Amino acid sequence: MATGVKPRVKVPGSASAGEVITIKTLISHQMESGQRKDGDGNKIPRSIINRFTCDFNGENVIDVTMEPAISTNPYFEFQATVPETGEFKFTWYDDDGSVYEDSKSVTVG
């Protein structure tokens, strides 16, 4: 089981209505590929975050299916349209069933 998993998210705090903003996310995770072997030659089992989603007020921005080829500490940068004041919700889904969440509010004014 992955320990010490912590997300970081960068979102502007305010925007004008309909503005396109850039979002960056980073989460601490080993992303064990399932390809490596330990010192005794045994395969280390795969343990990755397999999906990442970003929604704003319940509507989807991006939904990423992630494979073991995504690097340790997965990083994403993408753009979102902000139609109104509300909240971005970020969700990462771990192979082991864990779900990591973060959220950021954006004020339109």
Add this chain to the structure above:
Amino acid sequence: MDFTRRETLAMGAGAALLSFMPFRANAAAVDDLIAEFTGGAEMGDAGVELNAPEIAENGNTVPIEVSAPGASAILLLAAGNPTPPVAKFAFGPLAGSQTASTRIRLAGTQDVIAIAQLGDGTFARTSKTIKVTIGGCGG
């Protein structure tokens, strides 16, 4: 990370091999994955872009950006990895653009492929060869 002398020698041999030929081993697997995504449809070559370094300083962390204006989804594959799938980006109604960047692992010099399902339902494909340097100094 500590390596025994034998492991180091084995890696050296592998590295020598890699530096002379890009991986081609997974051609069939890659074709299958593409067919699964496109349903076997024809692919154009306009409408999808892939930005990545020509030479990656370390295969463990290679920055890459995919972009396809109006697309509903982009599939990213690394043809030379032990398992070629890398990611699939599906863009929702609030996507500000159909662009995404991430950092990926490449097992050696190889072709990275991006296929987009465009706004009109057709598919477009692009690829880029990324050289992965294998350093002499592990440290």
Add this chain to the structure above:
Amino acid sequence: MLRTTTTLAAGLIAAATVGWADADDNELVINGEIEITTEAAAPAYVEGLSEIYSGWRFREVDTQATQMDDFDNPAFLAVDAAKEVWDTVEGEAGKSCASCHGDVMESMKGVRAVYPKWNETAGEVRTLAMQINDCRTENLKAEAYDYTSDEMTAMEALISVPSRGMPVNVAVDGPVQSTWEQGKEMYYTRYGQLELSCSNCHEDNYGNYIRADHLSQGQINGFPVYRLKNTKLNQVQDRFKGCIRDTRAETFKPGSPEFVALELYVASRGNGLDVEAPSVRN
């Protein structure tokens, strides 16, 4: 330029595929506001170099870019974690780092730039890692970190952040002088089956390629370093260990008196470059 090309063990340098490529001309500005000096006149006691360059100047553009924004720099995952530790009470004294030192961004300003340094009370040269552990065991009454552990590198990274953009200014004389001399002698001593000294690669051949690796001057103003290779923060003495192991030598242990001396000397070779830790390298 003062340096001459030394012939290294057969085949190492000869296998270069890209040829000679010195430090580039790129400028390092972090978060669009912290200007980092990555090039300076070599200190007078560094006889083999006329200019000193940060390792950042030898990296590919993509790697360089990762260090130019604290959000893109994955080392800040560790910095965030260490910030929590800083504020958390630990050990039998019932204190946290913050109990004595308050805001790390204020109290630790300039600290990273002058380590390793002489500790008068203890009568020894101390690295930042040694000082962190001394604080933990003596003041917090908590357990020492393993010298190269993730906890240690994270704390070193956090303490380095407020010194970014300040010049490295390590003392080389006075009570540290004998340790500094010891470090200097190690720097020029050939180790291992490959019979390589630090200077063979990092003074005589920086800018050249050793196989596909672009050799830097081995400056340590960026340590701890987030390496793309192992995707974690690397402690400077762990890096020394890797370097010496690559010469096929029995290496010294991180935290050993030998590596403390070497760290002091190598740090002093970068006097004049700015602290840029935690940095990103290949």
